[in-house]
Amino acid sequence: MKQMSYVTRWLYSTSHKDIGMTYLGFGMLSAMMGTGMSVMMRMELSNGNSQFFHGNNQAFNVMMSGHALLMMFFFIMPVWMGAFGNFFLPMLMGAADMAFARLNNISFWCLPPALVCMVCSVLMEQGAGTGFTTYPPLSSMSAHSGPSVDLAMFAMHLTSMSSLLGAMNFMVTVLNMRTMGLHMVNMPLFAWAMFLTAMLLLLSLPVLTAAVTLLLMDRNFNTGFYEVGAGGDPVTYEHLFWFFGHPEVYILMMPGFGVMSHMVSTYSKKPMFGEMGMLYAMGSIGFLGFLVWSHHMFVVGLDIDSRAYFTSATMVIAVPTGIKIFSWLATIYGGELRLGVPMLFALGFLFLFTMGGLTGVMTSNASMDVAFHDRIFIYYVSFFLYTLYNMYNNYTNNNTAHKGRHCANASYNNDINNLVSFMDKNEYIKMFWVGLMDGDGSMQVNHWRKKNLQYRLIMKTSNLESNYNMLMLMAKVMGGTVRISKKKDNVMWVVDSKESIKDMMKMFDKYPLLTSRKMCQINFMKKCMKLNYMPAEGGYPREAGTDWYLLNRNYKYNDQLNMINTFNLKLKNKSFMNALPEGHGMHHMVKHSEYFKCWLSGFMEAEGCFSIRLNKSNSFSMGQNDDFYLMEEIKQFFNATNSVRNSYKNFYCLEIYKRIMLNNIITHCSNYPLLGEKKESLMKFLK
Structure with missing residues (x-):
């Protein structure tokens, strides 16, 4: 037609x-x-x-x-x-x-x-x-x-x-x-x-x-x-x-x-x-x-x-x-x-x-x-x-x-515009995005017929209007495209351009990922890209990236190997350990910086849960696989007295239900706003 x-x-x-x-x-x-x-x-x-x-x-x-x-x-x-x-x-x-x-x-x-x-x-x-x-x-x-x-x-x-x-x-x-x-x-x-x-x-x-x-x-x-x-x-x-x-x-x-x-x-x-x-x-x-x-x-x-x-x-x-x-x-x-x-x-x-x-x-x-x-x-x-x-x-x-739904997220811009005056709006979105990637993101390296490597950054959330608007805002600042899945149940932000991913690798150097699993994924991707796209600089043969990927791909999502960077734990597979940079942990300057506060809002958007219990009391919870020490840092940030508990197979959960500590969370979300579905959950939570 x-x-x-x-x-x-x-x-x-x-x-x-x-x-x-x-x-x-x-x-x-x-x-x-x-x-x-x-x-x-x-x-x-x-x-x-x-x-x-x-x-x-x-x-x-x-x-x-x-x-x-x-x-x-x-x-x-x-x-x-x-x-x-x-x-x-x-x-x-x-x-x-x-x-x-x-x-x-x-x-x-x-x-x-x-x-x-x-x-x-x-x-x-x-x-x-x-x-x-x-x-x-x-x-x-x-x-x-x-x-x-x-x-x-x-x-x-x-x-x-x-x-x-x-x-x-x-x-x-x-x-x-x-x-x-x-x-x-x-x-x-x-x-x-x-x-x-x-x-x-x-x-x-x-x-x-x-x-x-x-x-x-x-x-x-x-x-x-x-x-x-x-x-x-x-x-x-x-x-x-x-x-x-x-x-x-x-x-x-x-x-x-x-x-x-x-x-x-x-x-x-x-x-x-x-x-x-x-x-x-x-x-x-x-x-x-x-x-x-x-x-x-x-x-x-x-x-x-x-x-x-x-x-x-x-x-x-x-x-x-x-x-x-x-x-x-x-x-x-x-x-x-x-x-x-x-x-x-x-x-x-x-x-x-x-x-x-x-x-x-x-x-x-x-x-x-x-x-x-x-x-x-x-x-x-x-x-x-x-x-x-x-x-x-x-x-x-x-x-x-x-x-x-399709109009550039004016309400989300208003939230961001009410941030502290010394913070640039686009910088907040970038730091928020890193936290969201730590929770809901995925960094994929795949091969085509064992010849060429393909790279993608993906963020997938439930198909709600608020999440769609949030990802459209991310795409406006970060690039990439927003797609709705064939079954209409998920909305995804996808970047598969080689140049765009290279730019984002530089941004991850400025705003580091903080969960062990995502740090492992990003370092795996960086190593593949270095071997694949810059063989002359490192003295590697052109097919080195593909060979290294095929040799080590079974390790990139192994939960037991995801502790390598954040907490300096030893790894038995020395060849894989040598391919990754030394762990840096979470420096005390990171914990108290504006970056960590913005990152935390993005991480809460992905992993946080605002709940109203049957007894009409309110609670907030969030959790993460393997990262016990990260959950401890978040607990200290909110001055929570509850213990971080291992709920199931190294899934560490922090639950907060005391009013004073909940007020700390609400104050944080007022200063560093949530932008998606959790924002709506917070509104119901406050009512």
């Missing part, structure tokens, strides 16, 4: 990840355009007099309208729902793709023509200076007679169509595409946020479409739905627009609530406090959002009873919102807080969102709203941007984080 071209892939793709990335690129383009308009507005307002528009107030209004429509309909909605939703929701559901893959593609391709209409609306004639609400009669033919407002209406129609198709797709995916055993109540909060947002879109967008369609008919077909002289009422448009407009606020914010919950839980190393309460709070916010639209219209002449109702209903929304704020704070409280960049953004969000919510409670009072109506501080700076701008910050922060 002919491979798709680059252009064909992105134009016709039905992959949820590809479509998510196209949404992301489209959102970034729209954001740059909207930001440019915002900069022009701010430059104009930088001084009391007209700075750049030379008194052309219509041009300023056009910039304001274009900025608002671009940022809401072309940036935040496509990025939250289209990019984040498409990319992550199927993975969170355990689904292969979205329910309607082709519909997903169509929903995206409604947006580029909408953007063209929006840009033309800004540029044609005098532009659409109506504000993003497009209230009549300002948007009627008497005030804007050109095509600009019509083009803005067409753009809103197309974005509404895109969002409706996407919302139906999201809802069907959540309802029908969940993996076996995943019930609705057990879904992640981000998945629930997407589902509730899709419901809000499905219920509110048809009302906006109807309002805009009636406005187009008034402008082009001489109807009088909003024309007072023809018996219409412009306030009808306001009711229709704000019936969509207030749920739109939660459409923009609810995906951010889901992302926020995951960020706080991850960086506090605790499960979300009151997860069901958070779920009901999101549902309550969405439901109440449809009941409070007229608080945007307190100055149009509502009767006193309507004002009282909408004031009370608006204040009630503060209750589920407060539940979410306090649940986030309760999750942070008592957690093992890690102040990575995403967590700093989350803390900033908490402050800004709380401030924005408080100003919302203040202006929900009809009397206060009338007094502050049309004031830029309350409506634009204080309330609107406090609540929405921090959502933009959360987006930009999360744009590169946690892109699933």
Whole structure:
């Protein structure tokens, strides 16, 4: 089958990840355009007099309208729902793709023509200076007679169509595409946020479409739905627009609530406090959002009873919102807080969102709203941007984080970035890798028809997402490839390039292996490589490496012979002993160095075990064949009082269960983080 071209892939793709990335690129383009308009507005307002528009107030209004429509309909909605939703929701559901893959593609391709209409609306004639609400009669033919407002209406129609198709797709995916055993109540909060947002879109967008369609008919077909002289009422448009407009606020914010919950839980190393309460709070916010639209219209002449109702209903929304704020704070409280960049953004969000919510409670009072109506501080700076701008910050922060199994291990990088400042991240990974090799690695020398020797370094772990990400991180720094076994039960890191292995031999000189078995393997490999690849330097014949390998290969994995280097024990087979360098033991400088601490984390990743016993007590254990003295050194490092015991055929095990000593292990893992499956075990252990 002919491979798709680059252009064909992105134009016709039905992959949820590809479509998510196209949404992301489209959102970034729209954001740059909207930001440019915002900069022009701010430059104009930088001084009391007209700075750049030379008194052309219509041009300023056009910039304001274009900025608002671009940022809401072309940036935040496509990025939250289209990019984040498409990319992550199927993975969170355990689904292969979205329910309607082709519909997903169509929903995206409604947006580029909408953007063209929006840009033309800004540029044609005098532009659409109506504000993003497009209230009549300002948007009627008497005030804007050109095509600009019509083009803005067409753009809103197309974005509404895109969002409706996407919302139906999201809802069907959540309802029908969940993996076996995943019930609705057990879904992640981000998945629930997407589902509730899709419901809000499905219920509110048809009302906006109807309002805009009636406005187009008034402008082009001489109807009088909003024309007072023809018996219409412009306030009808306001009711229709704000019936969509207030749920739109939660459409923009609810995906951010889901992302926020995951960020706080991850960086506090605790499960979300009151997860069901958070779920009901999101549902309550969405439901109440449809009941409070007229608080945007307190100055149009509502009767006193309507004002009282909408004031009370608006204040009630503060209750589920407060539940979410306090649940986030309760999750942070008592957690093992890690102040990575995403967590700093989350803390900033908490402050800004709380401030924005408080100003919302203040202006929900009809009397206060009338007094502050049309004031830029309350409506634009204080309330609107406090609540929405921090959502933009959360987006930009999360744009590169946690892109699933195949995306460069952002969470592991964050762990490593929190190391002591004087340690280079790549150096930590190398030292960690040596410890992992000591535990799970294998250094293989094999022959092909007794002629050529083949060399491989292999590290094999169970096929879990955390282990896959860890090995991908190793491959990024060390080289090599990561493969999944045919039976899908193991994931392996493999290096079989001669040059790469030579480079790693030099690294083992800098960061030595510490277990006797692996030291024996590495020295056996070095001897074979020396005889095989450098015969002229040593005066050996070219076939010396193969001959020496065939003579001594039965000794390389013999447990009784693995003590030769670490503890200077005597070996009966003198010819094999002469082929290996003298043992160096574990020098006291190694035991107390940063290298040993980093090596130990890698070794714990391979050989450690965090356990929760039947009596609910915690314990940590690790063991190694033959290396009694190495286990003694680890015991002394953690100040453990337990004895290293010989559990079975020279397998020496160290088990720690006293709280003080366990705290030493936890502190060590905080400073020198685990990166794979044992990291997840530690998280459960801490809970």
